[in-house]
Amino acid sequence: xxxxxxxxxxxxxxxxxxxxxxxxxxxxxxxxxxxxxxxxxxxxxxxxxxxxxxxxxxxxxxxxxxxxxxxxxxxxxxxxxxxxxxxxxxxxxxxxxxxxxxxxxxxxxxxxxxxxxxxxxxxxxxxxxxxxxxxxxxxxxxxxxxxxxxxxxxxxxxxxxxxxxxxxxxxxxxxxxxxxxxxxxxxxxxxxxxxxxxxxxxxxxxxxxxxxxxxxxxxxxxxxxxxxxxxxxxxxxxxxxxxxxxxxxxxxxxxxxxxxxxxxxxxxxxxxxxxxxxxxxxxxxxxxxxxxxxxxxxxxxxxxxxxxxxxxxxxxxxxxxxxxxxxxxxxxxxxxxxxxxxxxxxxxxxxxxxxxxxxxxxxxxxxxxxxxxxxxxxxxxxxxxxxxxxxxxxxxxxxxxxxxxxxxxxxxxxxxxxxxxxxxxx
Numbered sequence: 132x133x134x135x136x137x138x139x140x141x142x143x144x145x146x147x148x149x150x151x152x153x154x155x156x157x158x159x160x161x162x163x164x165x166x167x168x169x170x171x172x173x174x175x176x177x178x179x180x181x182x183x184x185x186x187x188x189x190x191x192x193x194x195x196x197x198x199x200x201x202x203x204x205x206x207x208x209x210x211x212x213x214x215x216x217x218x219x220x221x222x223x224x225x226x227x228x229x230x231x232x233x234x235x236x237x238x239x240x241x242x243x244x245x246x247x248x249x250x251x252x253x254x255x256x257x258x259x260x261x262x263x264x265x266x267x268x269x270x271x272x273x274x275x276x277x278x279x280x281x282x283x284x285x286x287x288x289x290x291x292x293x294x295x296x297x298x299x300x301x302x303x304x305x306x307x308x309x310x311x312x313x314x315x316x317x318x319x320x321x322x323x324x325x326x327x328x329x330x331x332x333x334x335x336x337x338x339x340x341x342x343x344x345x346x347x348x349x350x351x352x353x354x355x356x357x358x359x360x361x362x363x364x365x366x367x368x369x370x371x372x373x374x375x376x377x378x379x380x381x382x383x384x385x386x387x388x389x390x391x392x393x394x395x396x397x398x399x400x401x402x403x404x405x406x407x408x409x410x411x412x413x414x415x416x417x418x419x420x421x422x423x424x425x426x427x428x429x430x431x432x433x434x435x436x437x438x439x440x441x442x443x444x445x446x447x448x449x450x451x452x453x454x455x456x457x458x459x460x461x462x463x464x465x466x467x468x469x470x471x472x473x474x475x476x477x478x479x480x481x482x483x484x485x486x487x488x489x490x491x492x493x494x495x496x497x498x499x500x501x502x503x504x505x506x507x508x509x510x511x512x513x514x515x516x517x518x519x520x521x522x523x524x525x526x527x528x529x530x531x532x533x534x535x536x537x538x539x540x541x542x543x544x545x546x547x548x549x550x551x552x553x554x555x556x557x
Contacts, residue, residue: 141368142364142365142368142406143364143368143372143392143395143396143399144395145368145372145388145391145392145395146368146371146372148388148391149371149372149375149376149388150371150375152375152379152384152388153375153378156379157191157243158243160189160191161243161244161247163189164247165247169189170188170249170250170251170325170326171188171189171190171191171247171249171250172188172189172190172191172249172250172251172252172253172325173190173191173193173196173229173246173249173251173252173253173268173274174190174191174192174193174251174252174253174254175192175193175194175226175253175254175255175261175265176192176193176194176195177255177257177468177471177472178253178254178255178279178468179315179318179464179465179467179468180192180378180380181335181338181339181342181380181381181464182315182318182319182322182335182464183322184338184379184380184381184382185330185331185334185335185338185381186319186322186323186325186326186328186330187326187328188250188251188322188325188326190378191246191249192378193226193228193229193254194225194226194419195374195378196228196229196232196242196246197224197225197226197228197229197422197534198420198422198533198534199242200228200232200242200534201228201422201423201533201534201535201536202422202423202425203242204423204536205237205240205241205242206224206228206423206534206535206536206537207535207536207537208235208237208240209228209231209232209235209237210224210228210231210535210537211537212231212234212235213227213230213231213234213235216234220504221503221504222260222264222504223258223260223264223504223505224502224503224504224505224532224533224534224535225419225502225505225532225533225534226258226260226261226264226505227260227264228534229246229268230264230265230267230268230271232245232246233245233246233268233271233272234271248272248273248274249272249274250274250325251274251275251276251277251321251322251325252265252268252269252272252274252275252276252277253276253277253278253279253318254276254278254279255278255279255280255281255468255471255472256278256279256280256281257281257472262278265278275321277317277318277321279311279314279318279468280310280311280314281469281472282306282307282310282311282469284303284304284307284470284473285304286301286302286304287479287480288302289479289480289483290483291474291480291483291484292450292484292487295450295451295453295454295474296453296454296455297455297456299454299456299463299466299467300462300466302466302470303465303466303469303470307469307470308462308465308466308469310469311465311466311468311469312461312462312465315461315464315465315468316461332460332461335460335461335464336457336460338381338460339381339454339457339460339463339464340457341380341381341382341385341386342380342381342452342453343452343453343454343455344386344389345376345380345381345385345386345389345448346389346448346449346452346453347449347453348386348389348390348392348393349373349389349392349393349445349446349448349449350449350453351393351397352364352369352392352393352396352445353445353446353449355396355397355400356369356396356440356441356445356492357491357492357493359400359405360403360405361405361406361407361408361410361438362405362406362407362410362413362438362440363396363399363400363404363405363406364396364399364406365406365407365428365429365438365439366416366428366439366440366441366442366444366445367425367426367428367429368406369442369444369445370420370425370442370444370445372388372392373392373444373445373448374444375388376388376389376392377448380452405438406438407429407432407436407438409432409433409436410432410436410438411435411436411437412435412436412437412438412495412496412552412556413438413440413441413492413493413494413495413496414431414437414438414439414440414441414494414495414496414497414498415439415440415441415442415485415488415489415492415494415496415497415498416428416439416441416442416497416498416500417442417443417485417497417498417499417500417512417515417519418443418499418500418501418502418512418533419500419502419505419533420442420444420533421500421531421533422533422534423533423534423535423536423539424536424539424541427544430545430548431548431552435549435552435553437496437552437556439498440492440494441488441489441492441494443475443485446488447475450484451467451471451474451475452467454466454467476509476510476511477510477511478511478514478515479514480511481511481514481515482511482514482515482517482518482519483518485497485515485518485519486518486519486522486524489519489522489524490522494524495524495525495556496524496525496526496527496551496552496555496556497516497519497524497525497526497527498526498527498529498548498551499512499515499516499519499526499527499528499529500512500529500531500533501528501529501530501531502531502532502533503530503531503532503535503538504532505532505533512528516528525551525555525556527547527548527551527555529544529547531544
């Protein structure tokens, strides 16, 4: 239960438009799949969505589906069911929730009736559990699984954001890009067979250019949030608008929505409107979204003037998705895929970037999520916490899960947050 349940968490018209887009899109997907037998794919967030979109193969993103389940308060049913079937309790909930939703039949309670059988599942092998989760999921659904390797990096520049847009070959290393390009070409062959379409390099180049334009809009929003006297948009609304757009990136709708979001935020800044009228303390949320309790982000506005103004979802797009120099668009796309999770979560990449973001956004305190079982997301958490404290940013570490509501102790978290705000952010 939110402490401030009456807080209006949809202050922007764009937020409602983004939510409606997701609802109508998924309803259309189910109609197309069941009535017209149109193939679709289940894929992880760090895979090359762009190729699926380009080839006309709709996708359901595993982590988005897990967030939907958590938001509908169904994660305990699915995760308890997994444990009853012998899956160990420390399995990554974020990545296994989709598998659980296919194994456990909640009948009419399943979100939108549940996922239909896909034509393909695709994931990048970023941790030990990924291959087994997706292979079991594919076996259960009777669909093929396409795995992308995650080759290790020998170049670890702390200030990676200075290289990512123009010098991405240097950042991602030619031999790693060679491997990823070869795998993407193999994936293209699979998508051609599924869709009946031929891959078009010029079309991919144009697609990635639209993605660049979309992310440039988010760059403007990011700068407005960093410099406005008060944050013009809560992170819950930042996430809704950004992620709906990212899932449909490269489309006409995505670019139009990114522009509309930028314009609506700019209008609020120009009018002096802040999301939280009482903003006195600026907080950052480090980690994946708390999908089973997004109301948490506004819980301390009225009582402490504490506003969450930053999460990774908005700034990471411009920082990592933009690729200039699209002479070889497939290689540019490979550079985005080959190191995505690493720069977002692992040391030295993540700590340096998050400290820089804290400084840019005038952050008074950071709340860091330590997710149980989610090793890639949690692997750099202590490094990030240490770096923030060393930079003079007070930090509160919360051990919880982004989609598993079973272990969320609201009273304990509230007590910890209250102490943090009153004793460390003075």
